[in-house]
Amino acid sequence: MSEKVPPVSHAFRAIDVSLGGARMTMQVGGLGLPLVLLHSLLADRTSFDRVAGPLAATHQVIALNLPGFEGSDFVDGGLDAVADRVAAALAALHLRAQPILLGNGYGGFVALQMALRHPGLADRLVLADCGAAFSDAGRAAFRAMSATVAQGGLVAVADVAMRRLFAPDYQALHPELIAQRKERFLALDPRTFHNACHALATLDLRPQLVSLRLPVLVLVGEMDEATPAPMSHELAAALANARLVVLSGCAHVPQLQAPDEFLAAIGGFLGIDSSG
Numbered sequence: 240m241s242e243k244v245p246p247v248s249h250a251f252r253a254i255d256v257s258l259g260g261a262r263m264t265m266q267v268g269g270l271g272l273p274l275v276l277l278h279s280l281l282a283d284r285t286s287f288d289r290v291a292g293p294l295a296a297t298h299q300v301i302a303l304n305l306p307g308f309e310g311s312d313f314v315d316g317g318l319d320a321v322a323d324r325v326a327a328a329l330a331a332l333h334l335r336a337q338p339i340l341l342g343n344g345y346g347g348f349v350a351l352q353m354a355l356r357h358p359g360l361a362d363r364l365v366l367a368d369c370g371a372a373f374s375d376a377g378r379a380a381f382r383a384m385s386a387t388v389a390q391g392g393l394v395a396v397a398d399v400a401m402r403r404l405f406a407p408d409y410q411a412l413h414p415e416l417i418a419q420r421k422e423r424f425l426a427l428d429p430r431t432f433h434n435a436c437h438a439l440a441t442l443d444l445r446p447q448l449v450s451l452r453l454p455v456l457v458l459v460g461e462m463d464e465a466t467p468a469p470m471s472h473e474l475a476a477a478l479a480n481a482r483l484v485v486l487s488g489c490a491h492v493p494q495l496q497a498p499d500e501f502l503a504a505i506g507g508f509l510g511i512d513s514s515g
Contacts, residue, residue, distance in 0.1 A: 251291070251302075255310070256328045263328040264310035266302045269295025272362070273338035274509070275329065276302045277346030279368075280435045281400045281465065282492055283308050283423050286343065289498035297511050301338070303328070305346065307431025315430075318438040322352040326360055337362035339509065344368050344466060344491055345435055348442065355447050365505055367458040368491050370470030371477065372443040377467075385436035393429060397421050403465035406490045420495075448477040455481040456508040460489030460496070482508075 251268030266284065274294060276287045284302050294300050306314040306324050314324045329338060340361045342350030347369025354361050373381070387395050401410060401417055401424075410417050455478050459471035468485060475483035484504050486493045494501040 251295070251300075254332075256331045258324065258327050258331065261306075261312045261314065261324065262310065263306070263312070263324065264304045265328075266291075267300070269298055269300045271298040272336050272510075273334045274298040274300050275338045275340050275350075276300065277325070277340065277342035277350050278303075278305060278308070279344030279346055279404075279465075279492060280427075280432070280439075281344065281404050281424060282420065282495070283427070285423060286420075286492050286495045288495075290494045290502055293498075293502055294509075298339070298509065299334075301329075301332070305349065305431075307428040307434075309426070313428050313430050315434065317434070318348060318352050318442060319356065321438075322349050322356055325349060326353050326357045329360070339363050339365065341365040341505070342367065342369065343494060345439070347466075348439065348444075351444060351451075354451055354453060355444065361453060363454040363456075363508070365456045365458065365508065366471075366474065367493060367501075368460055368463050368466045368471070370466055370474045371445045371448055373439060373466075373470070377470075378440040381436040381440040385433050385440075388429060388432055393425050393427060393432065397424055400424050404491045405496065406462045406464075406488075409490065409496060416495075445473075445477060448474070449479070452479050454508070456505060457481055457483045458486060458493065458501075458504055459483070460486045460491060460493045462488065462490045465491040 251266045254265050254267050256263045278284050278286050284304050287302055291300050291302055304311040306321055314320050340350040347366040350364055354364055384396050401421055457471050457475040459468045475481040489496050
């Protein structure tokens with residue numbers, strides 16, 4: 240059953256939403272305006288653990304498990320189907336106000352697609368390390384990873400996935416974190432990986448960007464190999480009401496690699512007073 244989520248506590252609790260027999264799971268905590276966290280394909284909801292607590296001091300944080308991740312049922316189809324499933328889950332929560340959507344990587348593409356397909360759903364967007372379309376080389380990389388997984392399973396691309404999440408120097412300094420992130424990646428439903436690779440290899444939202452008038456903060460790690468910085472520059476330039484911030488030294492998951500810098504970069508946009 241769907242459940243109304245009252246903003247009653249900073250503590251996070253697990254919520255399940257049922258949508259016509261399909262299940263979506265999430266962690267919800269905090270007070271204030273709703274803030275929805277949408278994770279990367281190569282990571283998962285826990286990639287926001289280092290920032291979710293601080294954000295819950297000022298917002299009602301909804302950290303989703305996207306379809307195919309940790310208890311959220313797989314949805315067949317492209318990014319449209321994923322965006323519609325997430326939009327339906329948010330509607331079922333009966334939030335007190337339009338949420339801010341904060342998406343990282345794949346989650347950023349989902350957030351952008353949601354805003355385009357469901358006008359009026361979101362108050363504003365934070366799009367971290369995504370874009371509107373991949374280059375030919377980027378599209379080929381997704382097709383190659385999907386083909387490799389079809390032959391050898393997710394383990395066959397696990398090292399590549401970690402390289403796309405973190406720069407080599409950072410990996411060398413944080414082996415325990417890399418091992419943890421690899422374990423989380425290997426828990427992904429392979430069908431979700433294949434569908435997402437196909438969706439991202441064919442996606443081109445650029446013609447639709449002119450219709451999006453929401454305030455948007457575009458972030459990108461300067462060392463991101465998964466969604467290189469030029470994609471974010473192109474995205475911000477094409478949007479009517481966007482600002483771009485480049486995070487020095489970061490790769491694809493800045494909220495995990497440099498949480499303090501990430502929070503500082505988004506604080507003003509979220510209306511968080513950092514003067515105290």
